[in-house]
Amino acid sequence: xAEALAIPRAIKIQVRQGWCKGCGICVALCxxxxxxxxxxxxxxxxxxxxxxxxxxxxxxCPDFAIGIEVKEQ
Amino acid sequence: MLSQVESHLxxxxxxxxxxPGCGNGIVLSALVRAIEELGYDPDKTVVVxxxxxxxxxxxxxxxxxxxxxHGRALAFATGIKLARPELDVFVLMGDGDxxxxxxxxxxHAARRNIDLTAIIFNNSIYGMTGGQYSPLxxxxxxxxxxxxxxxxxxxxxxxxxxxxxxxYVARAxxxxxxxxxxxxxxxxxxxGFSVIEAITACPVGYGRRNKMGNGLQMLLWQKEQAVxxxxxxxxxxxxxxxxxxxxxxxxxxxxxxTAMYEEIIARTKGKNQ
Ligand SMILES: Cc1ncc(C[n+]2csc(CCOP(=O)(O)OP(=O)(O)O)c2C)c(N)n1
Ligand code: SF4
Ligand code: SF4
Ligand code: SF4
Ligand SMILES: [Mg+2]
Numbered sequence: 001x002a003e004a005l006a007i008p009r010a011i012k013i014q015v016r017q018g019w020c021k022g023c024g025i026c027v028a029l030c031x032x033x034x035x036x037x038x039x040x041x042x043x044x045x046x047x048x049x050x051x052x053x054x055x056x057x058x059x060x061c062p063d064f065a066i067g068i069e070v071k072e073q
Numbered sequence: 074m075l076s077q078v079e080s081h082l083x084x085x086x087x088x089x090x091x092x093p094g095c096g097n098g099i100v101l102s103a104l105v106r107a108i109e110e111l112g113y114d115p116d117k118t119v120v121v122x123x124x125x126x127x128x129x130x131x132x133x134x135x136x137x138x139x140x141x142x143h144g145r146a147l148a149f150a151t152g153i154k155l156a157r158p159e160l161d162v163f164v165l166m167g168d169g170d171x172x173x174x175x176x177x178x179x180x181h182a183a184r185r186n187i188d189l190t191a192i193i194f195n196n197s198i199y200g201m202t203g204g205q206y207s208p209l210x211x212x213x214x215x216x217x218x219x220x221x222x223x224x225x226x227x228x229x230x231x232x233x234x235x236x237x238x239x240x241y242v243a244r245a246x247x248x249x250x251x252x253x254x255x256x257x258x259x260x261x262x263x264x265g266f267s268v269i270e271a272i273t274a275c276p277v278g279y280g281r282r283n284k285m286g287n288g289l290q291m292l293l294w295q296k297e298q299a300v301x302x303x304x305x306x307x308x309x310x311x312x313x314x315x316x317x318x319x320x321x322x323x324x325x326x327x328x329x330x331t332a333m334y335e336e337i338i339a340r341t342k343g344k345n346q
Pocket of ligand 3: 019020021022023024025026027042043060061062063064065066
């Protein structure tokens, strides 16, 4: 299993602030504190390196404002 | 994943009209992922909805969509499926849409076991019209039309569907979004009437009035209240009170309506020749 974890992965976090309504669901459900709300109350990526690509933010965002793409390199 | 999801959205209509934290978008997102997983041809996929906040979902989807009238989505969908049985038809309804004004269409679609996949957005309220109670508002909860608490018992959509003849019945919450997606996939694959109840938050018309907090808090409440079918088997009726049982709840076998109809056509054609 350690091998599987060792496969390098590139994770792309795509946010679309224009669609975000600042509900905070993604911020609260992210297990790694990757996301936050900025001064205008919209989603912002604050710790991109911590993202594990779990996709919880994307599937729970009611506004289609986050996309996670995990690519095995 | 967003790009795949987005390929099925009418992006020019976004941001959508739903309130911040409203669960409707989470159900819509699960539906899009389910259709993607099913690999359906978008040109042969139909999404029919009624009237209500949740029914606005159809307008955001880039399939063949029909935004119909309050309570009548299943009647329109029945017509489509009978005329073009080869199409894959999803029907999106609110709890009021499906079980109040549309209650008769609902039980008869189930009784006929017509091959439609019905997704009921159950937010326990009439969201669009400002928070009147629905047949799914739990007893004691407040609505504009029940300012002192609802005195009516609520339907159990799953039991209603099963009792009326549906051959696939399932329930998930928006917190359990991946489960919801999988249940939609399984329901769509069932050749018959499938009902998937999605428990979803209406923070504005229901949550606020019942002190349940915002969309996020209501989502976390769903997590707390949900028990899986497996867990529920080991629980007493008292323990299950106020709990939300999630997962695949029922599968049955029955002849499917459009197939029976085709058979009749073939038989009578043979007679007339
Ligand atoms: C024939 C008819 N009666 C009543 C209405 C008013 N109306 C619009 S939506 C709605 C109820 C919406 O509740 P629900 O179906 O639960 O959907 P939600 O908005 O909660 O998603 C009602 C009563 C209508 N549009 N048409
Ligand atoms: S994919 Fe998971 S870890 Fe990454 S931002 Fe989203 S919730 Fe956080
Ligand atoms: S869940 Fe979506 S709408 Fe809500 S704050 Fe996060 S990105 Fe914005
Ligand atoms: S009123 Fe309720 S159901 Fe309608 S969009 Fe707002 S939160 Fe959603
Ligand atoms: Mg409703």
